[in-house]
Amino acid sequence: MPVQYISGFTVVLEVLSRFWPVWIALVIVMGTSFAYKKKLALYGQLFDSGVGIVGVGICLFWLFTAIFAATISPFDPLAQIPIMKDVLPGAVEPQSGLTYLFGGDKLARDVFSRMVYGSQIVLIIAPAATGFALMVGITLGLPAGYYGGKIDTVLSFLANLVLAFPVILLFYLLVTPGIMDTPIPYGMAGVFFLFPIIFFSVLFWTRYKNRPDRLYILLGITLILGGWIYLGLVFDRDPLHIVHIDPNQLNIFVAVVFASSPGVFRIVRGLVMDIKTRDYVAAAQTRGESPWYIMLWEILPNARGPLIVDACLRIGYTTILLGTLGYFGLGLAPESPDWGTAIKDASRLLRSFIHPALPPTIALMSFVLGLNLLADSLREQSMKD
Amino acid sequence: MLSFVIRRLGTMALTMLCLTMVVFFLINLEPNLKKLAISQTEMHTSAEQLESWLVNHGYRQNFFVRYGQWLGLVPKQPVTDPATGKPAQRFSFCNDPLVSTFSGVLEGDFGCSTKFKATVASKLFPALGATGILMFWVLAVMVPISLLIGILAGMREGSRTDRVLSVASIASTATPEYVSGVIFTVIFASWLGWLNGSAASASQGITFYNFTLPVMTLAIYGIGYIARMTRASMVEVMTQQYIRTARLKGLSFGSVVVKHALRNALIAPFTVIMLQFPWLLTGVVIVEVMFRYQGFGYTLVEAAGNNDIDLLLGCSLVSVFIVLITQLISDVGYAFLNPRIRVQ
Numbered sequence: 001m002p003v004q005y006i007s008g009f010t011v012v013l014e015v016l017s018r019f020w021p022v023w024i025a026l027v028i029v030m031g032t033s034f035a036y037k038k039k040l041a042l043y044g045q046l047f048d049s050g051v052g053i054v055g056v057g058i059c060l061f062w063l064f065t066a067i068f069a070a071t072i073s074p075f076d077p078l079a080q081i082p083i084m085k086d087v088l089p090g091a092v093e094p095q096s097g098l099t100y101l102f103g104g105d106k107l108a109r110d111v112f113s114r115m116v117y118g119s120q121i122v123l124i125i126a127p128a129a130t131g132f133a134l135m136v137g138i139t140l141g142l143p144a145g146y147y148g149g150k151i152d153t154v155l156s157f158l159a160n161l162v163l164a165f166p167v168i169l170l171f172y173l174l175v176t177p178g179i180m181d182t183p184i185p186y187g188m189a190g191v192f193f194l195f196p197i198i199f200f201s202v203l204f205w206t207r208y209k210n211r212p213d214r215l216y217i218l219l220g221i222t223l224i225l226g227g228w229i230y231l232g233l234v235f236d237r238d239p240l241h242i243v244h245i246d247p248n249q250l251n252i253f254v255a256v257v258f259a260s261s262p263g264v265f266r267i268v269r270g271l272v273m274d275i276k277t278r279d280y281v282a283a284a285q286t287r288g289e290s291p292w293y294i295m296l297w298e299i300l301p302n303a304r305g306p307l308i309v310d311a312c313l314r315i316g317y318t319t320i321l322l323g324t325l326g327y328f329g330l331g332l333a334p335e336s337p338d339w340g341t342a343i344k345d346a347s348r349l350l351r352s353f354i355h356p357a358l359p360p361t362i363a364l365m366s367f368v369l370g371l372n373l374l375a376d377s378l379r380e381q382s383m384k385d
Numbered sequence: 386m387l388s389f390v391i392r393r394l395g396t397m398a399l400t401m402l403c404l405t406m407v408v409f410f411l412i413n414l415e416p417n418l419k420k421l422a423i424s425q426t427e428m429h430t431s432a433e434q435l436e437s438w439l440v441n442h443g444y445r446q447n448f449f450v451r452y453g454q455w456l457g458l459v460p461k462q463p464v465t466d467p468a469t470g471k472p473a474q475r476f477s478f479c480n481d482p483l484v485s486t487f488s489g490v491l492e493g494d495f496g497c498s499t500k501f502k503a504t505v506a507s508k509l510f511p512a513l514g515a516t517g518i519l520m521f522w523v524l525a526v527m528v529p530i531s532l533l534i535g536i537l538a539g540m541r542e543g544s545r546t547d548r549v550l551s552v553a554s555i556a557s558t559a560t561p562e563y564v565s566g567v568i569f570t571v572i573f574a575s576w577l578g579w580l581n582g583s584a585a586s587a588s589q590g591i592t593f594y595n596f597t598l599p600v601m602t603l604a605i606y607g608i609g610y611i612a613r614m615t616r617a618s619m620v621e622v623m624t625q626q627y628i629r630t631a632r633l634k635g636l637s638f639g640s641v642v643v644k645h646a647l648r649n650a651l652i653a654p655f656t657v658i659m660l661q662f663p664w665l666l667t668g669v670v671i672v673e674v675m676f677r678y679q680g681f682g683y684t685l686v687e688a689a690g691n692n693d694i695d696l697l698l699g700c701s702l703v704s705v706f707i708v709l710i711t712q713l714i715s716d717v718g719y720a721f722l723n724p725r726i727r728v729q
Contacts (some may be wrong), residue, residue, distance in 0.1 A: 051552070157396075157400075160400065161400055161404060164400055164404060164663075164708045164709055164712075165404065165708075166663060166666045166667060166704045166708060167667050168666070168667045168670045168671075168685070169685070169700070169704055172685075172686075172689040172697075173408065173411040173412065173689075176416075176417070177416075178414060178416030178417050178419075178420060179411075179414065179416065181415070181416045182414055182415070182416065184414075316559065320561045323561060323564070324561070324563065324667070324671065327563045327671065328686070340563070343564070343567060346567070347563070347567050347570075347675060350567065350570050350574070350575060351575070354575050357571065358567075358571065361563075361564045361567050364561075364564055365560050368559040368560075369556055371559075372555045372558060372559050373552075373555060376551075376555055
């Protein structure tokens with residue numbers, strides 16, 4: 001039985017209508033943000049420029065796509081329907097009557113559904129890894145910049161050591177299947193995931209030292225929540241079985257955090273060295289505040305502008321790194337629908353079929369572009385102040 | 386200046402020592418050695434045979450001894466042939482000496498490639514040459530285009546040209562090589578048929594037909610970044626007092642830009658271009674794999690994929706060296722170009 005096709009125009013309409021939950025959510029969020037932009041501080045200012053609106057729009061689009069992936073995609077991203085092997089865009093699957101909107105790949109899976117589900121992987125790992133890298137970079141960068149001297153020399157040397165590693169080589173060494181048999185990834189995860197707990201504990205301790213009623217609650221929340229996630233992520237021993245991560249995903253996660261935290265460290269260190277000469281820091285020193293209070297509550301809030309911009313760029317860069325990993329088939333499962341793996345699979349067959357290659361490439365490019373536009377307009381806005 | 390360079394070279398040597406040690410450790414992890422032994426022996430070998438292969442080829446010596454041997458600070462011992470008890474070569478295809486000698490990286494011996502069955506030097510240096518050609522063309526395309534874009538955009542800040550070029554350069558930084566490579570191949574090779582989607586034939590002879598796509602793909606990612614840095618630096622220079630003075634003297638806008646602004650605006654991009662090399666390295670690996678060009682990146686992937694210990698060590702050494710030397714050149718060059726720093 002030959003496969004039926006629908007016309008190109010219908011494909012476009014169908015694609016647009018499949019994204020209906022995204023459009024509704026986008027309209028609600030963008031509409032409310034635009035209406036209340038005066039009250040939303042830095043985020044509201046983004047809506048003053050075209051570039052900012054486009055950036056926010058693209059990022060939110062992919063965010064909602066990841067959230068509503070199950071509703072949007074017509075097929076299971078891993079399901080193979082043999083008759084649909086290498087079909088062109090717009091082919092109708094005879095049994096369910098649904099359409100392979102962007103065609104089928106060489107394993108007869110729906111390219112459209114894979115692209116939609118791929119966004120989930122990217123939007124979970126990239127921001128989370130960037131968050132951990134920020135925690136590590138800030139926790140180490142603050143003392144390096146503030147104290148200077150030996151601690152700075154040692155930490156900077158270590159950071160330069162990691163930065164001198166070509167990223168690709170680092171990944172080939174750290175994200176191999178063999179390394180999962182050694183304790184290295186778990187050890188590194190154990191160290192990296194400790195940083196957020198340390199960071200928040202010190203943050204609350206320095207602020208509420210003299211107010212035990214608040215301090216104990218906040219510290220308790222940090223330690224219980226942090227310890228719970230820590231147990232789940234590093235040892236996979238979550239007593240409630242909610243927090244769980246695949247060993248190879250943990251490996252990728254650790255490698256990405258390892259590769260990007262020295263960059264954060266350098267930026268934080270530079271910012272701290274600049275800010276610590278300001279008058280309000282001198283005032284806090286005269287008041288007799290502890291060094292960590294000054295670092296976390298005087299310096300860090302004043303360094304937030306450049307750090308937010310850097311975080312946006314870094315999420316984009318992490319997305320590119322994840323794609324690189326997928327492209328070289330490192331870490332992620334071979335059937336995983338993430339964009340990098342999809343690009344790798346499709347680019348080998350470009351001579352015969354081009355349609356499986358385009359959706360993941362355009363998806364990845366647009367998401368990174370959205371983040372870069374967002375970062376650019378954030379930078380412009382913060383320069384105006 | 387001289388003491389600065391010497392101190393930097395010292396740090397560089399220390400960094401390289403630390404990094405090669407880390408790489409050496411990671412490559413020689415137990416699972417990697419197992420995989421190497423399995424790939425080097427016949428299909429169905431028992432665990433004891435694998436172990437004896439590793440022992441016979443010297444992979445079971447102390448870690449520091451082996452690292453010292455690779456470095457050339459500890460003499461390399463020939464292995465003993467288990468059948469005859471006489472000293473034998475570790476790998477017959479490399480002409481290892483039969484007596485104990487100092488023969489490591491410091492003496493110029495990079496070791497044996499188990500995947501290609503040849504010495505590492507005979508594999509690595511031609512590959513580096515091939516990549517050098519690619520890099521030359523990439524830089525020849527990337528640097529002039531990105532400088533031009535940056536200067537045109539930064540010349541009149543906030544103008545329409547500026548906005549269009551800025552968004553274009555943001556877009557190009559959002560396009561990693563594996564994305565632009567696929568898109569260019571689809572457009573120029575599959576659709577228009579103008580260019581060849583594979584650069585495998587480029588090792589015989591480089592033509593416009595087989596070499597444009599890899600060069601274009603590699604250049605596009607860097608162009609945006611360098612252009613943005615050039616723009617920022619140009620914008621800063623254009624607000625300086627001496628530019629206003631030159632304009633008020635009655636010089637034309639073009640000659641102010643070319644004679645007064647350009648020289649100072651190009652200091653920052655120089656650093657950026659030098660620091661772009663480490664990024665290009667990752668790009669080279671992707672592009673060479675994608676277009677099947679037999680250069681350094683291709684060799685690195687082959688070495689990593691096949692657990693070729695010595696070849697991968699050689700590749701790491703080269704790439705770490707490139708990263709560090711470009712950092713050094715950028716620092717020294719910056720001090721050299723900027724008179725304000727030179728005086729201090």
